[in-house]
Amino acid sequence: MDLKQKIIFITGGSHGIGRALAENLAREGARLILVARSEDRLKEFVTQYGKQHRYYVCDLSDYKQVSKLAESVQKEYGSLDILVNVAGIGIYKNLEETSLSDWQTSFATNVTTPFLLSQGILPLLQKTKDSFVLNIGSGAGNISMRGRSMYCATKFALRGWTLSLAEEFKEKFPRFFLITLGSTLTNFSGKSIEEKKKEMAVGRAYFPVEWVANKLVEIIKNDNRETETTLFPGDYGFGTWKKQ
Numbered sequence: 001m002d003l004k005q006k007i008i009f010i011t012g013g014s015h016g017i018g019r020a021l022a023e024n025l026a027r028e029g030a031r032l033i034l035v036a037r038s039e040d041r042l043k044e045f046v047t048q049y050g051k052q053h054r055y056y057v058c059d060l061s062d063y064k065q066v067s068k069l070a071e072s073v074q075k076e077y078g079s080l081d082i083l084v085n086v087a088g089i090g091i092y093k094n095l096e097e098t099s100l101s102d103w104q105t106s107f108a109t110n111v112t113t114p115f116l117l118s119q120g121i122l123p124l125l126q127k128t129k130d131s132f133v134l135n136i137g138s139g140a141g142n143i144s145m146r147g148r149s150m151y152c153a154t155k156f157a158l159r160g161w162t163l164s165l166a167e168e169f170k171e172k173f174p175r176f177f178l179i180t181l182g183s184t185l186t187n188f189s190g191k192s193i194e195e196k197k198k199e200m201a202v203g204r205a206y207f208p209v210e211w212v213a214n215k216l217v218e219i220i221k222n223d224n225r226e227t228e229t230t231l232f233p234g235d236y237g238f239g240t241w242k243k244q
């Protein structure tokens, strides 16, 4: 797929993987719609990469804001090519420490928002041949981990939902795809990049964020992409990983 002039909606375009992906897609000539809470970061993106890109400030853990966002996009765009659900949060807590609010925020951001957005902008995606939804899952979506039960639960849910929709939409557009991604060097889950770099120095595997962004662009451009692509840093020579 040639990405020139393709309209690509990315959640979480302000930081980390979403930001690196947005920068790469902008260089490919795509027109981006970015969504996150950090308005300064989104504004700066448009200043740097041009006014063909748009952004919406939205708290993606808030159902009302997400539904409004989908309505606004429906009004402002005639069609869309690709939705990439990148935004996510990782609250790693033991059962005793997990609050209902942690649980609700985690599921809202990681599971319910991809559902609400996919459904909300479905009519725009249905107008475009070759359109698709790409969801960023995690190794925590098929490997259980102590101390991360709530995060695992959200990513198992996202994986089951995406793979089921891949079957439901097998013969029509948009298609649905999943990336099952291993640890990546961002500030995700409350541990800073500096702390993660210290872990890397003693062999712990992390993907560089630019590597992930490049790989995602390669997958997005590939018309024969797999329904689920699994990327673990240990498999690509970036160190070793041990199940918790």
Ligand SMILES: NC(=O)c1ccc[n+]([C@@H]2O[C@H](COP(=O)([O-])OP(=O)(O)OC[C@H]3O[C@@H](n4cnc5c(N)ncnc54)[C@H](OP(=O)(O)O)[C@@H]3O)[C@@H](O)[C@H]2O)c1
Binding pocket: 011, 012, 013, 014, 015, 016, 017, 018, 019, 035, 036, 037, 038, 039, 058, 059, 060, 061, 062, 085, 086, 087, 088, 089, 090, 109, 136, 137, 138, 139, 181, 182, 183, 184, 185, 186, 187, 188, 189
């Ligand atoms: N890093 C990893 O090791 C890793 C591994 C596997 C999978 N993943 C997945 O990759 C995705 C991106 O993670 P990352 O590493 O890039 O994390 P990150 O650096 O923390 O970035 C998270 C992004 O999501 C946005 N976001 C989070 N909560 C939001 C909310 N309530 N409303 C709007 N936007 C929100 C953030 O934007 P604002 O803060 O500006 O709102 C930010 O742009 C997540 O789905 C994560 O589960 C990450």
